[in-house]
Amino acid sequence: MLYNAVSTLGLSKRLQTANTELQLERLRNNDEIASGKHFDVAKALGARTGQAIALRNLYDETDQTLKSTALLQGRLxxxxxxxxxxxxxxxxxxxxxxxxxxxxxxxxxxxxxxxxxxxxxxxxxxxxxxxxxxxxxxxxxxxxxxxxxxxxxxxxxxxxxxxxxxxxxxxxxxxxxxxxxxxxxxxxxxxxxxxxxxxxxxxxxxxxxxxxxxxxxxxxxxxxxxxxxxxxxxxxxxxxxxxxxxxxxxxxxxxxxxxxxxxxxxxxxxxxxxxxxxxxxxxxxxxxxxxxxxxxxxxxxxxxxxxxLNDQLDAMESVDPAEASLRMNQLEVQIEATAAATARIARMSLTNYL
The missing domain is CATH 1.20.1330 (f41 fragment of flagellin, N-terminal domain)
Incomplete structure (x- = not known):
């Protein structure tokens, strides 16, 4: 006779792993809210990553030129x-x-x-x-x-x-x-x-x-x-x-x-x-x-x-605050649900099946 059963230990470990991933995602999302920038710009931009890199290089070059100009202005x-x-x-x-x-x-x-x-x-x-x-x-x-x-x-x-x-x-x-x-x-x-x-x-x-x-x-x-x-x-x-x-x-x-x-x-x-x-x-x-x-x-x-250039980079790399807040709320709900499920499994014993 065959029984379809799920190991409570295995389920608990899966929930713990999922909870860890959700916690990491919440930390990354929190960083985005604090900095206003995507945590992983390349992932967020996708095919536009090359354009962002080119703009960033041009920004750095222009910034260095401006600093050199200021030094030369002082000398002159x-x-x-x-x-x-x-x-x-x-x-x-x-x-x-x-x-x-x-x-x-x-x-x-x-x-x-x-x-x-x-x-x-x-x-x-x-x-x-x-x-x-x-x-x-x-x-x-x-x-x-x-x-x-x-x-x-x-x-x-x-x-x-x-x-x-x-x-x-x-x-x-x-x-x-x-x-x-x-x-x-x-x-x-x-x-x-x-x-x-x-x-x-x-x-x-x-x-x-x-x-x-x-x-x-x-x-x-x-x-x-x-x-x-x-x-x-x-x-x-x-x-x-x-x-x-x-x-x-x-x-x-x-x-x-x-x-x-x-x-x-x-x-x-x-x-x-x-x-x-x-x-x-x-x-x-x-x-x-x-x-x-x-x-x-x-x-x-x-x-x-x-x-x-700064405006263009902000437009590409910045996070929408409303979207980031909504994602944070969703993550917190998921984390609470995962924690509750993990707690219920932890309280189970053999008597629950008798």
């Missing part, structure tokens, strides 16, 4: 501030030097002091840094591009001493030119000193400037797949060298002590260098302003794109 802002201060210092000295351009003035010694102060300010601005790198040394961002006017611990003569030595060598040993011929020789020597490359063993690159040489690649930033911004203004650019040469000429010599025929060509050469340098720095500042405006446009575009 600091560069712009430094160039503005350099222009102000150069214009201050130019105004003071132009007053006594025709003949020696008793204020020549004060002009020397002012030129020295402005020179140190310009050198300080060219050693500006942002984050962990110097701004005006080109690709050599770890080294201060400009040597201090009064020198450093390198063992080399100070930059102002290099200039004074060049003037003395050109004039036959005197600290300042005394004739038109000596002035012409001194100016020519300084022109060579501040040239790149220079015939002097202690030329501008090495004796004054220690950043990337003029032959090195310039700094630029690629903000996206199609846009690249060059922003590599360097302390050895022609405008900077002209401005520094003029300032060093005025800071190295007390022009009030020069004879008239030596004074005039010396001052004209110094003022021409300062003036030319200021014009070049002004052009560089204007170009930097164009790059900053371009950078702002790119940042605004990427911000908009990031917002659009």
């Amino acid at each position: 802002g600091t560069m712009d501030s430094a160039l503005t201060n350099i222009l102000s210092a150069g214009q201050d000295v130019l105004a003071a030097a132009s007053v006594g351009l025709g003949q020696p003035s008793p204020t020549g010694s004060s002009l020397q002091v002012r030129a020295r102060a402005m020179l140190e300010q310009v050198v300080g601005m060219l050693n500006a840094s942002s984050g962990n790198g110097y701004l005006f040394g080109g690709v050599e961002v770890k080294t201060a591009p400009m040597r201090a006017v009064q020198g450093d611990e390198s063992g080399l003569p100070s930059p102002i001493q290099i200039v004074q030595d060049a003037i003395a060598a050109a004039t036959g040993g005197t600290s300042s030119p005394q004739t038109p011929a000596e002035t012409a020789a001194a100016v020519a020597a300084l022109d060579d000193l501040f040239a790149t490359p220079s015939a002097s063993p202690l030329g501008f690159e090495g004796g004054f400037y220690q950043g990337a040489p003029s032959t090195a690649p310039r700094l630029s930033a690629r903000l996206d797949r199609t846009t690249e911004i060059p922003y590599g203004i360097q302390g050895n650019d022609p405008a900077m060298r002209d401005l520094l040469q003029g300032l060093y000429m005025l800071a190295s010599v007390d022009t009030s002590q020069l004879p008239l025929d030596a004074y005039k060509p010396y001052m004209e050469a110094a003022v021409a260098k300062v003036s030319g340098g200021i014009e070049g720095v002004r052009d560089a500042t204007a170009q930097l302003g164009i790059h900053r405006a371009q950078l702002d446009d790119i940042a605004a575009m990427n911000t908009t794109q990031l917002r659009i």
